[in-house]
Amino acid sequence: MLTYLIKRLLEMIPTLFGITLISFFIIQLAPGKPTDVMSEMNPKITPEARERLEKLYHLDKPIIVQYGLWLKRVVKLDFGESFSSDRRPVIQKIWDTKQPLIDRCLFITFLINILSMFLIFLIAIPIGISSATHPYSIFDKVATTSVFIGFAIPGFWLALLLMMLFGIYLDWLPISGFKSIYYDSLTFTGKILDRTQHLILPLFISSFGGLAGISRYMRSGMLEVIRQDFITTARAKGLSEKKVIYKHAFRNALLPIITLIGLSVPGLVGGSVIFEQVFGIPGMGQLFYKSVMSRDYPLVMAILTLGGGLTLIGNLIADIGYMIADPRIRAK
Amino acid sequence: MKKTLPVFFILAFFIFCTYSLLFAAEAEKAIQASDVSFTRAYGDALVTGSIGEPSVLVPMLAGDSASHDVAGLIFNGLVKYDTDLSVIGDLAESWEVSPDGLIITFHLRRGVKWADGVEFTADDVMFGFNTIRDEKTPTAYKEDFLQVKKAEVLDKYTFRVTYEKPFAPALTSWGSLVVLPKHLLEGKDITKSDFARNPIGMGPYKLSKWTAGQEVVLDSNKDYFEGRPYIDRYIYRIIPDSATQFLELQAGSIDVMGLTPIQFTKQTDTIFFRENFQKFRYPVPTYTYLGLNLKHPFFKDKRVRQAIAYAIDKNEIIDVVLFGLGRPATGPYVPNTWFYNPDVKKYEYDIGKAKALLKEAGWEDTDEDGILDKEGRPFEFTILTNMGNSLRENTATIIQWRLEKIGIKVRVRLLEWSTFLNEFVDKRRFEAVILGWSIGFEPDQYDTWYSGKTKEKEFNFVSYNNREVDELLEKGRRTFDKEERKKAYFRFQEILADELPYIFLYVPDATPIVSSRFKGIKPTTIGISYNLPKWYVPRDLQKHRMEE
Numbered sequence: 075m076l077t078y079l080i081k082r083l084l085e086m087i088p089t090l091f092g093i094t095l096i097s098f099f100i101i102q103l104a105p106g107k108p109t110d111v112m113s114e115m116n117p118k119i120t121p122e123a124r125e126r127l128e129k130l131y132h133l134d135k136p137i138i139v140q141y142g143l144w145l146k147r148v149v150k151l152d153f154g155e156s157f158s159s160d161r162r163p164v165i166q167k168i169w170d171t172k173q174p175l176i177d178r179c180l181f182i183t184f185l186i187n188i189l190s191m192f193l194i195f196l197i198a199i200p201i202g203i204s205s206a207t208h209p210y211s212i213f214d215k216v217a218t219t220s221v222f223i224g225f226a227i228p229g230f231w232l233a234l235l236l237m238m239l240f241g242i243y244l245d246w247l248p249i250s251g252f253k254s255i256y257y258d259s260l261t262f263t264g265k266i267l268d269r270t271q272h273l274i275l276p277l278f279i280s281s282f283g284g285l286a287g288i289s290r291y292m293r294s295g296m297l298e299v300i301r302q303d304f305i306t307t308a309r310a311k312g313l314s315e316k317k318v319i320y321k322h323a324f325r326n327a328l329l330p331i332i333t334l335i336g337l338s339v340p341g342l343v344g345g346s347v348i349f350e351q352v353f354g355i356p357g358m359g360q361l362f363y364k365s366v367m368s369r370d371y372p373l374v375m376a377i378l379t380l381g382g383g384l385t386l387i388g389n390l391i392a393d394i395g396y397m398i399a400d401p402r403i404r405a406k
Numbered sequence: 407m408k409k410t411l412p413v414f415f416i417l418a419f420f421i422f423c424t425y426s427l428l429f430a431a432e433a434e435k436a437i438q439a440s441d442v443s444f445t446r447a448y449g450d451a452l453v454t455g456s457i458g459e460p461s462v463l464v465p466m467l468a469g470d471s472a473s474h475d476v477a478g479l480i481f482n483g484l485v486k487y488d489t490d491l492s493v494i495g496d497l498a499e500s501w502e503v504s505p506d507g508l509i510i511t512f513h514l515r516r517g518v519k520w521a522d523g524v525e526f527t528a529d530d531v532m533f534g535f536n537t538i539r540d541e542k543t544p545t546a547y548k549e550d551f552l553q554v555k556k557a558e559v560l561d562k563y564t565f566r567v568t569y570e571k572p573f574a575p576a577l578t579s580w581g582s583l584v585v586l587p588k589h590l591l592e593g594k595d596i597t598k599s600d601f602a603r604n605p606i607g608m609g610p611y612k613l614s615k616w617t618a619g620q621e622v623v624l625d626s627n628k629d630y631f632e633g634r635p636y637i638d639r640y641i642y643r644i645i646p647d648s649a650t651q652f653l654e655l656q657a658g659s660i661d662v663m664g665l666t667p668i669q670f671t672k673q674t675d676t677i678f679f680r681e682n683f684q685k686f687r688y689p690v691p692t693y694t695y696l697g698l699n700l701k702h703p704f705f706k707d708k709r710v711r712q713a714i715a716y717a718i719d720k721n722e723i724i725d726v727v728l729f730g731l732g733r734p735a736t737g738p739y740v741p742n743t744w745f746y747n748p749d750v751k752k753y754e755y756d757i758g759k760a761k762a763l764l765k766e767a768g769w770e771d772t773d774e775d776g777i778l779d780k781e782g783r784p785f786e787f788t789i790l791t792n793m794g795n796s797l798r799e800n801t802a803t804i805i806q807w808r809l810e811k812i813g814i815k816v817r818v819r820l821l822e823w824s825t826f827l828n829e830f831v832d833k834r835r836f837e838a839v840i841l842g843w844s845i846g847f848e849p850d851q852y853d854t855w856y857s858g859k860t861k862e863k864e865f866n867f868v869s870y871n872n873r874e875v876d877e878l879l880e881k882g883r884r885t886f887d888k889e890e891r892k893k894a895y896f897r898f899q900e901i902l903a904d905e906l907p908y909i910f911l912y913v914p915d916a917t918p919i920v921s922s923r924f925k926g927i928k929p930t931t932i933g934i935s936y937n938l939p940k941w942y943v944p945r946d947l948q949k950h951r952m953e954e
Contacts, residue, residue, distance in 0.1 A: 106824025121863055123548055130544055159469050159544070160461040161597045170618055177617050230647075237653050249657050250650045252620055255453065255641055255950075354645040356619020369824070 075397075082393070086386045093382035094148070094375065098141045101366075101374050107133055108157035108369045131157055144375065153376040158368055164376040167361060176269065182252065183345040183357035186273070190280040191338060198285045199331070202292020206327075207319060209297060217289070225286035233279050233352045240275065248272050250354035276353045280346065291334060295327035302326075325399070332399060336392020340384040444925045450943040451639035451950040452924065455651040455660040459644045460622060462602040463613060466538045466545045466583045476622055476642055479938070480607035483582035484512055484531065484565075489930035491743055491847050493577055497526065497585060497608075498565075507572030507886050512580070514563040518631045520587050521612045528565040532557060533588035535567075537596060544597060550579035572884045574891060575850045610635045610939040620644060626939075636926070636942035639950070655683075661921040667729040670917040683919050686929045689742060690916040693735040694798065694842040695908040696789070696805065700869045702837050704787060709767040711906040715753035716760035717812045718805055724912050727800045731917055735910035737899040738843070738851055742931045744888070745849035747896040750903035760812050771813055778813040786815040787837040790830055793820040798840045801911065805840075832863050840911075847932065849895045850883045855902075870907040923947040 109127040128134050132143060147154055153164040166172075168180050175181055201221065205214040241249035248254060252272050260268055299305065300323055308318045345359030358377065365373035396403045458472035465477045484498040495501070498512040518526040537543055539551050553576065556568040569576060586596075587606055596602065605613060608631070611624035622642040626635040643660060645651045652669055654660045656678075665674065665685070674685065698705040698714075705711060720734040739746045764770075769778040769785055778785040789805065791798040799820060806816040821830065830836045843854065853859050856879055857871040875898055882894040902908075918934060920927060926941045927934050943949070 104824065105822075105828040110824060110827070121861070123546075124863065126541065127544060130542070158461050159467050159473070160602060161544070162603070167618075173618065177620070179619065234649055234653070237650065241653060241657050245657070249653050249659060250645055250647075251643065253617075255451070255621070255623075255643075255659075258615070351646045352650055354620075354643075354647065354650060356644070360619065360646065 079390075079394075082390055086383075086390070089386060090379070090382055094145070094379055095141065097378045097382070098144065098371075098375060099137060101369075101371060102137050102140075104369065106369050108371060109133065110369065144372075148379070153379075154372040156365075156373050157370045158365075158373075164373050167373060168358070168376065168380070177252070177356075179356060179358055179361055180343060182355060183350075183359065184342055186276060186280065186345070186355070186357065187342045189273070190277050190284065191342070193277065193281040194284040194288055195331075197281070198288035199292050201285070202289040203296055203319065203324070203327075205289065205293040206296030206300065209293075214293075221286040221289050224282040227283075229279050229283055229346075230348050230352045232282070233275065233349060236275055236278070247274055250352070252355050276349060276355060279349055279353075288331070288334065291330050292327065295330050296323060299323045299326045329396070329399060332395040333392050336388045336390075336395060339388030339391060340381050343384060344381055444942075444944040446636060446926070446942045447945040447948070448634065448636055448942075449638050449945070449951070450923075450948040451641055452637050452662065452938075452941070453641045453643055453660045455643050455645045455654060455663040457644075457646055457648060457651070459619060460642070463605045464586070464596065464602045466534070466543070466547055466586075467597070467602055469546055472642075475935075476624070477605070477607075478582055478609070479611040479624060479640065480605055480609045480613060481582050481585060482607075482609050483585060484514075484580040485577060486581060487578070487847055487932055487936075489928075489932055489936065491931060496581075498580070501577075503577070503886050507569075507574075507884070509566060509568050510577065510580075511560070511564065511566045514565065515631065516563055518608055519629060520589075520608050521606045521627060522587075522590070524587070524589050526585075526587075526608055527562045528559040529562075530585055530588050531565045532559050533592065534584040534586035537586055537591075538584055542595070542597070547579075547583050550576065551584070572886065574883050574886055575848050577886070578848050611640050614639075630939065632939065635939035637924075637938075640938075655919065658682075658921075661924065663919060665917045665919050667727075667731045667917070670731060670919075671729040674919060679919075682922055684922050684924075684927070685917065685919050686927070686934050687731065687915045687917050688929050688931065688933060689733065689740050689913050690933075691740050691743070691846055692842050692844040693738065693740060693913045694801065694840065694911045695735065696911060697839045697841060697868045697908045698906075699834065699837055700871075700907060701834070702787075704785065704837070707767045708905055709763045710769070711909070712753065713760040713763035713767070713812070714809065714814075715906055715909050716756045716763065717814075718753075718808050718909060718911075719755035720911055722755070722808075723801050723804050726804060727797050728912065728914055732912045732914040735913050737902050737910055738845065738854070738908075739849065739895070739899065740845070740913045743847060743849075745892055745895040747899040750899050752903075757812060764812065769813075776813060777815050784815065785813065786817070788817040788819050789838045789840060790819050790821060790826060790836050791840040792823045792826045794823075797914075798842075802840050831867055834862075834867060834869070849891065850879075852879045852883055855879060855898075855907075868907050870905075872901060872905065875901055923949065 107128065108131060109124065125134070132140060135143075144154070155161050156164050156167055168178075170178050176185075198221070201217045205217055208214055237249045240247040248271055252269070254268055254272075257265060257268055305318060305323055308322045313322075343358055344362070345355075345357035347359040347363045349355075350357045350359040351363075362374070362377050364370075365377065456472055456475070458470055460468070460473040460476045461470060462468050462473055463477045463480055465474060465481055468474050468477055482496050484496060485493050485501070486496040488494045495515075497515055497518060499515045501510055501512045503510050512531070514526070514528055514531070520526055535551060535554075535557050538545055538548060553569055553571075553573050554567050555570050558566045560566055567576075590606055591599065591601060594601075603616065608627070610627055610630045610632070612627050613622070614625040615621075615623040621644060624640040624642070626638050626640075628634045643654075645654060645660070648666060651660065651663050652665075652673070655663055670685065670687075674683065679685075696714075696718075698711060700706060724730060724732045724734065733741060734752075736750050736752055737747065741748070764778060768780045770780070771778050773779065775784075789802045791802050799818075802818040806818055809816050831839060831841075845851070853865045855866060855870055855875055857866070857873075857876050859866040860869050878894045878898040878901075882891050882898070885891060916933060920934070923943050924941050925944065926937070928937060930936070
């Protein structure tokens with residue numbers, strides 16, 4: 075077991091290296107340069123000034139040299155400074171130690187994703203199980219239809235409708251942002267309440283769309299397990315239906331869900347651009363989008379490396395999860 | 407040039423204030439009677455919604471408009487634009503230009519304090535000047551300052567610069583870009599220091615708190631040299647989605663935003679908005695144009711360009727694309743500016759004239775396929791523009807439809823911004839483009855029209871070449887005499903209107919909306935925000951109570 079883990083971890087190093095190499099070259103393929111923001115269509119900038127700017131960012135060197143420079147810094151865990159005009163260290167943009175934890179970009183995205191993932195599993199798994207135990211019943215049909223509606227509705231559109239309903243007509247919830255302008259004068263409980271209010275709509279939107287996938291996986295997994303011999307055996311033994319489903323069938327039906335959990339680990343730090351934009355939430359999605367649009371290479375690379383690393387870790391977690399849940403895999 | 411945030415200082419205004427304070431009771435009664443006279447009061451907060459987030463709050467380092475919006479409230483410059491676009495003093499009380507136009511001597515205002523209490527002197531100007539010229543400072547505004555041959559601090563309150571050649575745009579370059587506190591930054595690398603995100607300025611507001619991606623909070627500078635601003639707090643909220651912003655406006659969570667044409671004309675045309683908000687409309691100093699590649703055989707002929715101008719109905723574009731919120735552009739300047747020549751040749755929509763001109767130029771439909779041709783070549787070309795700008799996309803479509811009527815086949819191609827500029831505009835691989843220029847309030851347009859500015863990445867990308875224009879541009883930037891300059895630029899506009907290197911399309915209007923509790927807003931050519939420190943909310947209308 076331990077040697078297996080070490081082997082897997084060592085294998086991750088060259089893979090991550092490959093990911094960064096490919097990413098670095100691909101982002102350079104897009105036309106445009108980080109200095110464009112300052113110099114494009116600005117008559118006040120001469121070709122010499124443009125060259126000076128490019129030199130400042132080492133953009134005049136061949137790509138492979140630039141990659142070398144980047145790699146040299148990254149092995150020391152230094153992701154460099156952003157190319158945008160604030161020139162802050164990239165790490166500070168992702169994880170700003172000067173802000174309270176709750177206002178740090180990565181934390182915001184992480185918090186929303188963890189909560190919405192939790193909500194999705196909390197709701198989707200029971201839906202999936204009930205649908206499977208009562209297939210083609212009214213409940214199954216209603217549940218299936220509604221989760222698919224959730225899946226099919228464009229999130230930004232539903233978000234705007236809900237903002238109008240709860241923010242303007244009912245005036246129950248704030249429309250956008252992640253805190254209100256009075257936040258600093260609130261008491262501790264007031265602050266928690268304020269953040270919670272701001273989280274309700276984004277959480278609802280991000281969970282609603284995710285229900286379909288998990289509940290369908292759960293339903294089909296469960297249906298498959300229920301038809302198997304050992305379930306018939308369990309029933310023949312005279313076990314209660316509850317015990318049959320939740321003790322014997324459930325554990326086996328969870329196997330595909332473990333893969334899904336593993337796969338969603340990188341998603342925990344990759345925010346959704348669209349819903350962050352609509353709700354004005356300063357998470358990773360917006361940060362990444364802005365960095366790509368302004369060709370802010372160091373920031374793009376840092377986020378891609380982070381995402382790549384987490385994908386690998388996610389895969390590893392999924393494999394370990396399998397091993398724990400399924401003795402057949404452990405034996406191999 | 408980015409406009410500085412100018413602030414009005416009127417003595418009469420203060421007399422009025424004193425008057426109002428003395429007769430506050432009467433004035434309060436007057437509110438019910440008429441809504442003209444309100445009592446000025448300190449307090450309340452102004453919440454602005456913005457799509458973009460500032461990146462740095464030091465004007466010389468900033469490249470985006472959000473940064474300039476906020477930094478403009480924290481820093482002042484030596485000079486600024488008055489509402490009639492003449493240049494007036496800001497931190498400089500007065501200045502002299504030597505008769506040969508080479509030396510400018512600024513006399514600085516005395517007793518101005520940085521927000522940390524240290525006095526502002528000529529050394530700070532010198533320090534900022536050296537910083538902006540420094541090789542290592544990543545700024546897009548260096549060029550104007552590289553023209554300076556010599557800069558000297560004559561005494562604590564006198565700063566003198568000497569230029570190689572007379573350079574008329576020089577004066578306005580001494581706006582908000584250059585002044586930095588020497589005592590805080592000397593010997594530090596400005597790009598590495600914390601200053602760019604925690605600036606100390608001397609402007610009407612000072613930074614109180616900045617939560618990345620969410621809001622920038624500014625508090626009023628009670629010791630501001632033009633008097634304490636009435637509104638105590640300015641909150642710049644970042645809301646990247648314009649639909650969300652509009653909902654926030656309806657919910658009362660933001661007080662100011664820029665409206666889109668449809669929001670301005672239709673969505674805010676309700677009783678709710680009329681009662682709770684005030685809308686403003688004024689031309690922004692930008693124009694949109696159809697640029698024709700003058701090296702292309704089709705467009706070499708002036709008559710063809712004029713024919714295209716006659717075939718396009720500018721008013722139709724304005725009505726459809728901008729919902730009427732704009733005006734036709736007649737040249738590279740916008741109306742209401744002193745250098746705008748209103749009497750140039752205009753091309754009213756006239757399909758007959760267009761056809762006649764094309765015929766004269768040898769374009770006829772000989773094979774009767776509906777498309778004009780000349781020497782066997784059909785009149786077909788592609789208009790390129792950038793993706794995501796629906797105004798330009800729609801303009802292109804209308805032009806395509808109009809030109810089809812005179813037998814010109816147009817294709818429209820949308821490209822991602824960077825690709826568009828790097829692969830097509832810079833390399834001159836285009837037939838026609840739709841683009842816009844943001845021109846500011848300085849008439850010097852040497853870089854866009856001078857015949858020598860046609861190299862890759864330079865801005866005369868349509869390859870316009872006219873000796874007289876070259877001379878006029880040179881003359882305009884080398885004299886400080888306003889009348890002389892005006893004459894040169896008037897003639898320049900006449901020539902452009904005749905030769906049409908671009909088909910000038912429209913000047914859009916800025917359409918901001920402000921909550922009606924804010925009083926004292928006076929829209930002018932330079933917009934509404936120039937007198938922000940003088941905006942106020944009458945005591946009984948105040949919404950946010952600020953803890954002192």
